[in-house]
Amino acid sequence: MTDFIRLHLSQIRQQQQATRPTYQSQQRGIISKSRLPNTYEFYSRFDITIKGSKGWQLVKCAFHNDTHASMGVNREHGGYKCHACGASGDRIGFYMQWHSTTFIEACKALNLIEGAQ
Ligand SMILES: [Zn+2]
Numbered sequence: 001m002t003d004f005i006r007l008h009l010s011q012i013r014q015q016q017q018a019t020r021p022t023y024q025s026q027q028r029g030i031i032s033k034s035r036l037p038n039t040y041e042f043y044s045r046f047d048i049t050i051k052g053s054k055g056w057q058l059v060k061c062a063f064h065n066d067t068h069a070s071m072g073v074n075r076e077h078g079g080y081k082c083h084a085c086g087a088s089g090d091r092i093g094f095y096m097q098w099h100s101t102t103f104i105e106a107c108k109a110l111n112l113i114e115g116a117q
Contacts, residue, residue: 029113033092036110039078042091046098050075063087063097 036042040050043059050057050073061071061082070084081088087097095106107113 029115031107031112032114033112035112035114036078036091039073039075039091042078043073043094046094048073061085061087062094 037045043050046062048059048062050059052075054075056072056074058069059071059073060066060069061084063082064070064085064087066082066084068084071080071082071087073080078091079089080094089097092103092106092110092112095101095110096103099106099109101109
């Protein structure tokens, strides 16, 4: 009896696999954040030099007329947060805000999409 059920279940599974849509062909690519340049390298592209090697480092904010160093940039994960104007996000967010682009446009420009056609 259990063998019968097991056989029946394996037949159902085979049928499901045969009728399952192939998601692979519909995918346009996978966003891979590991392709992002490291924090120092990334921000230096925008003329922002991060001095310290660990944790949050204060730099002049790129999004308002900053006279002090109001923006914190995290060396480990690359996030930013301005304590004066409130600008914040991750490296992709920084690119989006700097260039006024959408998330997908930023990912394309930063070459983060794997398997894109
Ligand atoms: Zn700011």
